[in-house]
Amino acid sequence: MNGLLRSLYVRKVAGTSGLLIAVLAVIALIGAFGVGAGSSLTLIIPNFFITVIVVIALQMFTGNSGVVSWGHSAFVGIGAYVTAWLTVPTVIKSDVFHSMPGWLLNAQWSFLPTIIVGTVAGTIVAALIGLVLCRMKETAMAMSTLALLVIAHGVYANWFGMTRGAQGVYGLPQNTTLWGAFGFACLAVIVGVMFRDSRVGLRLQASREDPLAAEATGVNVVRARYIAWVASAALAAMCGSVWAQFNLAFDPSQFYYTQVFAVLSMLVIGGMATMSGAIIGAGVVTVLSQILFQIEGGSFFGIDVPRVNGLQQMILALITLLILIYRRNGILSWWELDEWVRKGRLRFARGGGPRSAPAAGDDEEGG
Amino acid sequence: MSASEVGQQIINALSLGSTYALLALGLALVFGVMGLVNFAYGELVTITGYTMYLLTVNGVPWWIGVVAGIVFATIASLLMERFAFRPLRNASFLTLLFSSFALSVIIQNVFRAAVSPRTKGIEGPSLLIKAVHLGPLSISWLSIITIGVGFACLLGLTLFMRGSLAGIGMRAAAENFSVARLMGVRANRVIALAFVISGLLAGVAGVLWVSRSGSVDPGMGFTPILKAFIATVIGGLGSLPGAVLGGFMLAAAEVFFIAVLPTSVAPFSDPFALLLVIVILYFKPNGLLAPVAEGA
C-alpha cells in the first residue's frame, strides 16, 4: 500500500475507533468513580466491556459476511475452559477436574499469559473447523454453526473429567479488573475496525451483498470468510478467557443457545453492519436487562412489582423481533457513529439527508 | 444381540421414528412453502404439553387434554404465521430463521412466567405403560399407539396431498413456490394451510412426546426442533418424503447407537448426529436426498 492510501486507512480506523474508545472510556470512568446504583456497577460495567468483546467478534464475522454464526460460543467456551485449566489453584484443581493430567494440575498461570494461551487455543480449533465450514454455501454454513453450538455444548456438558460437566467450573482467581476489561474491549474495537476497513473486510462485505457478483469481480469468498472466521474466533476465545477470570465460576449453559441468542440480539438491535452498532446494541441490551432484572425480582427502583420469571428474556426477544420487522438494519443501520456525526454536520450545511441520492443536477451524464 | 433384542430395538426405532417423522414433516412443509426453518416449531410441542398439563392437573380427563393440546398447537401455528411471519414474508432466510428463534424464546418464557420454571409431571392413562407380549417381544401400548398414530397421520396426509385440490396445490407450492404462484395457487391460503397442517402434526407429535417423557418444562421445545432439523437435513430440506425418511433414519441411528455403544458414550449421541449433519451439509448443501444443484 502506498503512503497516501495507508494514511487514509489509518485516519479512517483512528476516527471510528477513537470515538468508540472515547465512549467506552467515559463508561469506564463512571464505573471507577461513579456512585450510581451502588455496588452493582462494579459488576455490570466490566461485564459490559467483556460483552462488547464478543459482540464485536460476532460483528466481525456475521456483520461483514452476512452469515449468521450460532457457533462462536464454542470458542468463548474454549477460552474459558482453557483458562480454568491454567488458573484454578492447584489445591482445589483435582476436586474440580477429575481426569486432569499431572502437568496441568500443577499449572498456575498469570493473567496475560493465560489469555494468550486461551486465545490461541480457540484460534487453532476455529482454524480447523473453518476449513470445512467456510467452504459451504451461506445457509449451509449457518446451519452448521448451529450444529457446532450443540456439539460444543455437548462436549462441555459431558466431558466430565475435564469440564466437570453440567455442574460447571469454579475457583478461578479474580484477575480481570475494570480497566483490564476496558483495555481488552478497546483492543477488540481496534481489531474490528481495522478488519472492517481493510481490503479483506471490503471484499467480505461485497460477498455479503451479492456473493455471485463478488466472485465475478474477483473476490475469493471462501478465503475472505475464512479469515474473518478465524479472527473473530480469536476475539471470542479472548473474551472467554477474560470473562472467566472475572466471573470466577461458570457452567456449560453459559455457552448454549440462550446466551448466543442474547448476543445475536445485541447485534440485531444495534445494527450488525457496524462496530458502533454492535457496541450500542450491547449497551442497550445491558441497560434493558438490568431494568428488567430488577422488575423480575419484584421491585422497580423501590416500587413493588409482581415477579415475572423469564421477563427479561421475553422482552428482549420481543424487541429483537419487532426490530427485525420494522427496522431490519438495527438502530444505526449502515453507518458508524463517526459517520453519522459527519453526515449530521453535512446535513445542516447542505439541507440534504445523510443517505440521499444527489439531486438531478449534480450527476453529470457520463460519456 | 439376540433376535428378540434386535426385534425390540426395531420396535423402539419405529416408535421413536414415527414421532420424529411427524415433526420433520411439519418442519419441511413450512420450509417448502415459505423457505423458513421455523425454530419456534418446537414450541408448538411445548404448547401441546402445557395444555395437557394444565388441564389434567385441574382434573380434566386426559383425552380431552389430548384433543385440546392438538387444537391449541394448530391455532398457535396459525397465529405464528399471521403475526410473526407474514410481516417478514420477503425477508432473507437468515432473518426469518433468527426471528423464529426470537419467537421461540418469547414462548418459552411465557410458560416460564405463567406456569413455572420447573419441570412438571404429567400422568397419562396407565394403559400406556402396560405392555403387550408377542412371543419374546414386549411392546408397550404407547409404542403401538405411537406407531399406529404415526402411520395413520402419514397415510392421511399422503391421501390429502395427492387427492385434494388444496393438498395438490400445497405440494406444488412446496416443491416450487414461484411456479405454483404463477399457476394461480394463492400464496396466503397455501401458506396458512401449511401452517395448519404442520401445527396439527406438531400437536400429535407433542402428545406422543409428552406421553413418552411424562413431563413438561419451559425448555422442552428445543429437543424436538433439533431432531426435526437433523431429520430434514438428512432427508433434504425441500423434500417431504425425505423428511419422513430422515425421521426414521435418525431414530434408527439413535436407537442402535445407544444399544450398541457403552453407556458412557451415550450422551454424545446428539453431538455425533450433528457432526454427521455438518458432513452431509458439506457435500450436499440441500440435504442427503435432495437432487444435486445444477450449474453454479
Add this chain to the structure above:
Amino acid sequence: MAAGHDETAATTTAQASAPTVHLMEALNVSKHFRGVHALDGVSLQVAAGEIVGLIGPNGSGKTTLLNVLSGIYAPTSGTVRCDGREVEGFRPNRIAHMGVGRTFQNIRLFGHLTVRQNVEVGSVSGHASKGVDHRADVDRLLSRFGLTASADVQGLNLPYGAQRRVEIARALAGRPYFLLLDEPAAGMNETESDTLLETIMGVRAEFGCGILIVDHDLRLIMRLCDRVHVLAEGKTLAEGTPEEVRHDPTVIDVFLGDALKDT
C-alpha cells in the same frame, strides 16, 4: 482471426510475459441442464480491442454462454480458453484474475456499499491488483463515468442508469482484458442507449479491452459491433460482420425481418 490463433499458441505458457494479442475463446462448448440443451457446440472468439455482439431470441443460450465464459457454469463439454490457457471449470474469481470483467442482466451491485466501495472492490480484487494506486484508479473511473458526486451514496439508492454505470466501472476497475456485458441496454430508451453506445466505444478506445455484448437492442448492436454472433436454440446460427448477418436469410427468418430492416 487465424493470425490470433497462431500467436496464442506460441505464448500459451508464460504468465509473466503478457501475450501480444489477448484472446478469449469458447471452443465447441455445450451446456446441458437436466436434459435441456442450453448450449450445443458453440464456438466464439473475442480478441482484445474488438467488440463482438451476441444476439438471439429469448432462450437461445446467450446468458448461459456468458456464464460459461465467466466461470459461473462449467461447460458440459468443450473448452474455454483465456489467453491460451484452458479455464473451463475455474471458479469465477480465478477467471476474473485472468482479466475478465462482466456485468449482469439484472444489475448486481453491492447494494449497501457506496459507489466508491463498489468500484474499489473491483480495483483491489481484479486482475491487476498488485502495485497499483487503487485510490487514483477508482477516482479516475468515477470521474470517467460521472459518478464522483455520488461516490458516497449507497448503490441501491441510485437511479437505474447510474447503477448501470457503476456496474461497468466496477468491472473495468480490475483493468480487464475482456469485458462481458449482459444486456446493458435493458430498460433504456433511444437517447440512453445512444449514450451507452458512445460509452462502450469509449471504453474500447481507452482501455483496449475485447468486449462481448449480449443485447436485444439490434439497433445498438449493429451500430456498435465489429462482428455479430447469432445464437438460436443453443446453436450458432450465423456469424460475421453486422452487414453480413443482417442479410443472412436464416437470421432474418429467426428475427422476423422487420426488426433487422430498421437497424
